[in-house]
Amino acid sequence: MKNHTLLILVIMSLLSDVALATGNSMVIIANASVTINHLSLDEIKDIYLLHNRQWSDSSPIIVVNRPSNTQIRSRFEQQVLGIETKKYALHLEKMHYQGTTLPVIQESTQAVIAFVKNVPGAIAYIEGLPNNSQIKVLMELK
């Protein structure tokens, strides 16, 4: 009985992801305190590769990632960063050993949204537009 439920959930999550993948676009969101309104892909890449760690007003960029084995992250890595998962992970590790603060990990979309809402200078990616007016949308990938 349990195994069955688990199986169903897994399938449904996959399906949801697929549905989202097909239905929802990747959206880059940021905290309301961020002055910029739009970011290019390259700028986002810089940010997520931790090359650029400050906003234009010198406030720190708080980068938010999803856990490394999630579908949305893979999608982000593929669509936005254009880097292999392994390569990205390796890069992050390298940055970690250099003493750079790694991106914060949040597990669910709602957690990401709540985080970005509360933390000044936060940037994250979600699938689908947030319903929150307190969050800026910096980019939307179709």
Added chain:
Amino acid sequence: MKTNFTSIFHRLLWSYSAIFLLLLSAVFTLLFFKLSTQQVHSNIAQLHQATLSDRTQLESELFHTLTNVKAWATLNSMDDLLSDDIDQRITERLEQVKQQYQLKGHLYALSSKGTLVTADYPIEKTLDLSVWFTQMQTSNSPFIDKYSSPIDGSTIIAFWQPITASFNNQQIIGYLIITYPWQAVTSFLAGNTILRHLMLFNQAGIAVHQDEHLPLINNIAVVNAMQKESWYCNFLSRYLGVEEDLHYEVTIDQKIFFVEILEKNPDTPLTNAWQWVSLIEKQQIYAPIKDIVIDILQLAGVIVCLAFFIIYIISQRLSKPIQTLTEIAADIANTLDLSKRMPNYGHDEIGKLAASFNEMCNTLEKMWQEKKQINTDLQTLNEQLEQKVAERTQHLAWQANHDMLTGLPNRALLEERLTLAIARSHRTPSMLAVLFIDLDGFKAVNDNYGHDMGDYLLVDIAKRLLTCVREHETVARLGGDEFVILLELQKVEELDAPLERLCALVNEPIVTDGKILKVSPSIGITIYPLDPSDGDGLIRHADQAMYQAKQKGRNQSQFFKT
């Protein structure tokens, strides 16, 4: 064994005993004092150590808790405070930690504004925790002293730690609080209340913990105000080398306690929040001393008995020889028995005395023997002497009555004999003849051959004359060459034969040494009672008759004629 002790014995016994008792009591008193103070000190020190160790233990427990809260405040999941823990990652983590570490209290995560975000158990998020928030804002110590929990009103202490974002450690995103039930502290401190009682007072002087056995003391001011007495006499402590103590005596409810207010220890910063006061009941501390006293007294009793026994034996051993000496000396004085000796007493003074005494007895005994010997000798000598004297006297007596040369009675004896013979003649019908003999030619012999020859001749003649008379008759020598013979007869005619014999004998020559000596008798005879004269008269008459015979031509006899 006679039980007659000398006074020396008593003196020795009592003086030794007195010295011993003095020493013993001095030693034991000192020992007792030292021991008891040592004991009390060590007991108190032990309890002090116990208190300190309890404190250290409590400190370590609390420190552990603090360390934990500090560690958990840095958990990565704490970032979720910024997202109000929507994913409940913090909740899960807190629950996990609570389970894993078996926490006595609870964990609470607050936001930077002081609102409750989550806890390690399901809880109302709308609770008012301003009491905590205020404390955390105003205090720089991560420790919150005893108070009532705003959540459930239980008595707790708490540790808190600010939580910073993992990406920005300057930014406080919330607070982590861990509560510790006060009950745990109380039950921990209630461990050893039999001997030692603990009281904790907070910074304000209010009692936060107290043993149930103690009467209630709310404020440390009460303790401070209590009359303190130093529990040990300074005089004694100076002389016995005991340290000045840091304790005070205090009377609470008629029981006396030793009170110690522990100093603030820099090694236990958390527990320094309270003033630690330790009370020890005096009676409890001194109870084992009583056992020690009893033990010591028993031991002392045994030692005293043993010592008395030994002293008795020693004293006796010293005084007995003196007594023996006295007895033996008295004995000797009484019985004069010098064969008694003292027994051997070794080489000490008494022994030498005994040996000297024995030597003296030896010498005396020898002298005594000698004296006895001398006495015996003297006696013997005396006897011999007496004998000799008797002999001599006898001899003298004889000499007085006899002629030395011939051994014949002399004139004196003759007169006696004569008297007797006269008397006898009176009694019996017998007659007495008195013959007076003179030797003719004797002078010529003396002149020709010397006096020695003459003497020899006289002796020989005397012997011959003696052969003529019977036992009761007398031959006497009057001197020179004169002899007198007394004869007893019944008839005159009885004279004839002896007379003849007599003449023949005297006429017989004496041969000696190659010489021939010749004499002849001139005899004068008188017969009593025909001649009724007395002794002298008779001799005179006989002498006259002899003279007549000589005149008639010698070598003949002549009767007396009136």
